[in-house]
Amino acid sequence: HSSRGHSVYAAEIDAHSPARLTLLADLRRDSCRDQFEIHFQPEVEFATGRVRRAEALARWQHPELGLLLPRDFIPLAEAGNLVHQVTRWAREAAIQACRRWQRHGLEVGVSVNLSPRDLREAGLAQSIAATLAAAGLEPRWLTIEITEGSLLADPDHAIALLRPILEAGVGLSIDDFGTGYSSLSHMKQLPASEIKIDRNFVHEMTRNEPDAIELGHSFGRQVVAEGIEDLPTWNLLASLGCDLGQGFLISPPLDEAAAVEWMRGAPWSPPTGRSRRR
Secondary structure (H helix, E strand, C coil): CHHHCCCCCHHHHHCCCCCHHHHHHHHHHHHHHHEEEEEEEEECCCCCEEEEEEEEEEEEECCCEEECHHHHHHHHHHHCHHHHHHHHHHHHHHHHHHHHHHHCCCEEEEEECCCCHHHHHHHHHHHHHHHHHHCCCCCEEEEEEEEEHHHHHHHHHHHHHHHHHHCCCCEEEEEEECCCCCHHHHHCCCCCEEEHHHHHHHHHCCCCCCCCHHHHHCCCCCEECCCCCHHHHHHHHHHHHCCCEECCCCCCCCCHHHHHHCCCCCCCCCCCCCCCCC
């Protein structure tokens, strides 16, 4: 794209390859909505092990190809101008799920991802507010995640677009933090309640000088680390005062029934030896 420099060709995301064109045609069918499902990955407090919320992650149970992850179809939805429908469906499903948890006494919030194209949708805040109202979910239980790059592409526009729901109590998390240090000068102006450290940055923290957590706290933001896969990384993040953690060490993404069962368990604690949470 001329406004974004150049990119390396990758056959797996080529929207014009025969396989991609077939998948795009499937994505355009109304029936594919019934094949979507949401999995949830818990985010826990370092200090207490309590589950604060779960991130909603879209899955496509394709009748021929099996379970597809976002990387398999979201770029295609972006290229085919269908991503609004997918992300809107995911938001609605996640908000409704969170309301079910609340009704059953499980006080856990939910976070949902917005795509860069969502930030071009004039009625985005009104759509989210309407979904919350229809589900009867208080805004404080919802956090929206926006990547650092997409937010900083036009921060004034993004903030103006989201202001109504942020003022109503919806949380804003800057996702993939650590991938664009040019943004640091803008951090104080962004109405984000937290930053979410990119998994690649988390993996590097054991070898490099770790300053993202201190940096986030200096801006008055809560800090979430994603992609935690081993105990040494958890222990390092804990020693640095990280607020929330997420990753396969804690739990993989789970379907709603399994996620609810997991979240109803005792507060999570890091494994010692061969012991497990349950």
